[in-house]
Amino acid sequence: xxxxxxxxxxxxxxxDRKILEQLQKNGSLTNQQLAEKVGLSASPCLRRVRxxxxxxxxxxxxxxxxxxxxxxxxxxxILIGMDRHTPERxxxxxxxxxxxxEVQECYLITGQSADYMLKVVVPDMDxxxxxxxNRITRIQGVSGVHSSFVLRRVIDSTALPLGYxx
Amino acid sequence: xxxxxxxxxxxxxxxDRKILEQLQKNGSLTNQQLAEKVGLSASPCLRRVRxxxxxxxxxxxxxxxxxxxxxxxxxxxILIGMDRHTPERxxxxxxxxxxxxEVQECYLITGQSADYMLKVVVPDMDxxxxxxxNRITRIQGVSGVHSSFVLRRVIDSTALPLGYxx
DNA sequence: TCATATTGGGCAATTATATTGCATTAAATA
DNA sequence: TATTTAATGCAATATAATTGCCCAATATGA
Numbered sequence: 001x002x003x004x005x006x007x008x009x010x011x012x013x014x015x016d017r018k019i020l021e022q023l024q025k026n027g028s029l030t031n032q033q034l035a036e037k038v039g040l041s042a043s044p045c046l047r048r049v050r051x052x053x054x055x056x057x058x059x060x061x062x063x064x065x066x067x068x069x070x071x072x073x074x075x076x077x078i079l080i081g082m083d084r085h086t087p088e089r090x091x092x093x094x095x096x097x098x099x100x101x102e103v104q105e106c107y108l109i110t111g112q113s114a115d116y117m118l119k120v121v122v123p124d125m126d127x128x129x130x131x132x133x134n135r136i137t138r139i140q141g142v143s144g145v146h147s148s149f150v151l152r153r154v155i156d157s158t159a160l161p162l163g164y165x166x
Numbered sequence: 167x168x169x170x171x172x173x174x175x176x177x178x179x180x181x182d183r184k185i186l187e188q189l190q191k192n193g194s195l196t197n198q199q200l201a202e203k204v205g206l207s208a209s210p211c212l213r214r215v216r217x218x219x220x221x222x223x224x225x226x227x228x229x230x231x232x233x234x235x236x237x238x239x240x241x242x243x244i245l246i247g248m249d250r251h252t253p254e255r256x257x258x259x260x261x262x263x264x265x266x267x268e269v270q271e272c273y274l275i276t277g278q279s280a281d282y283m284l285k286v287v288v289p290d291m292d293x294x295x296x297x298x299x300n301r302i303t304r305i306q307g308v309s310g311v312h313s314s315f316v317l318r319r320v321i322d323s324t325a326l327p328l329g330y331x332x
Numbered sequence: 333t334c335a336t337a338t339t340g341g342g343c344a345a346t347t348a349t350a351t352t353g354c355a356t357t358a359a360a361t362a
Numbered sequence: 363t364a365t366t367t368a369a370t371g372c373a374a375t376a377t378a379a380t381t382g383c384c385c386a387a388t389a390t391g392a
Contacts, residue, residue, distance in 0.1 A: 061229045061230065062193045062325070065225060066223055116320075122330075151274045154263065157270050158270065
């Protein structure tokens with residue numbers, strides 16, 4: 001069964017785009033504030049937001065926390081290679097990785113030297129070491145692991161570029 | 167001038183942790199819904215949320231959009247090496263990269279083969295090609311570029327692991 | 333153990349905000 | 363230009379956030 005409306009490109013006019021831009025920056029704007037910013041009155045603004053939600057263009061809103069203040073000072077980028085490129089290997093890997101709360105992102109990627117790219121958040125290097133040894137390297141099929149550590153976050157955003165819509 | 171309270175670890179009790187867990191999953195919960203989920207009445211719940219905001223633990227709330235429905239089907243992971251590791255080179259690079267809306271993440275990282283890791287979102291491969299040629303490789307000091315493309319998003323979250331707070 | 337202080341929670345009134353129906357206006361179509 | 367269609371704004375209503383005040387629980391110190 002193939003999903004039918006996943007790729008449906010919606011027609012987004014200038015006002016919709018403004019709404020999305022605002023909400024990407026600040027999802028806790030009140031509808032009234034949002035309406036003012038996009039040059040609409042409250043009710044049509046709210047209706048547009050609801051429509052964007054129902055269309056699945058607005059997926060959800062999330063609260064962003066400060067990792068340092070929560071004692072999570074270390075972010076690691078891990079590139080992982082698999083020994084065999086079979087669906088079973090991949091499925092098992094993904095299932096296990098999805099159960100680790102330290103993993104913020106996990107992408108299957110193209111490239112010769114790696115199959116997966118992970119972004120992992122932990123308190124410090126000790127915990128990272130434990131995580132790598134007790135979690136990642138224990139997964140069947142993991143053959144190569146390369147770790148990099150984030151020294152500075154130049155950009156850390158969830159916003160999509162909306163300039164291509166026009 | 168060194169920031170003083172950036173690292174201040176807050177004491178987060180069980181209820182605060184529940185609040186943060188809920189809001190990380192769903193930032194558009196009403197205060198009443200949140201209060202019920204964490205076992206509090208509305209007013210102390212709201213007071214706790216405000217306190218967490220003032221402490222900077224809650225940074226902001228953002229709306230997540232569906233990239234496919236917005237015609238942004240290609241996500242690339244780019245590893246970039248710089249010719250010289252001088253503060254001027256890095257500053258200039260970061261300033262220019264920060265101006266590209268396609269760049270969702272840009273981290274200065276450890277590692278022998280790369281200095282920066284970027285996550286970039288564009289409509290398709292043509293646009294990616296243009297972006298690489300006209301934007302990235304034109305930045306002074308960029309000496310090596312390696313691109314990977316996201317085939318599948320296994321995990322794509324903004325949630326931090328709160329299990330270490332114990 | 334008991335008295336006291338301090339912190340946090342709950343209730344209820346108030347204020348602000350979201351939501352809905354309906355008339356109106358603007359835009360699109362022929 | 364007449365007609366249809368879609369979207370907007372206003373106003374009334376329903377929900378939710380916010381605040382002040384009192385009470386309960388926990389911590390503190392004799």
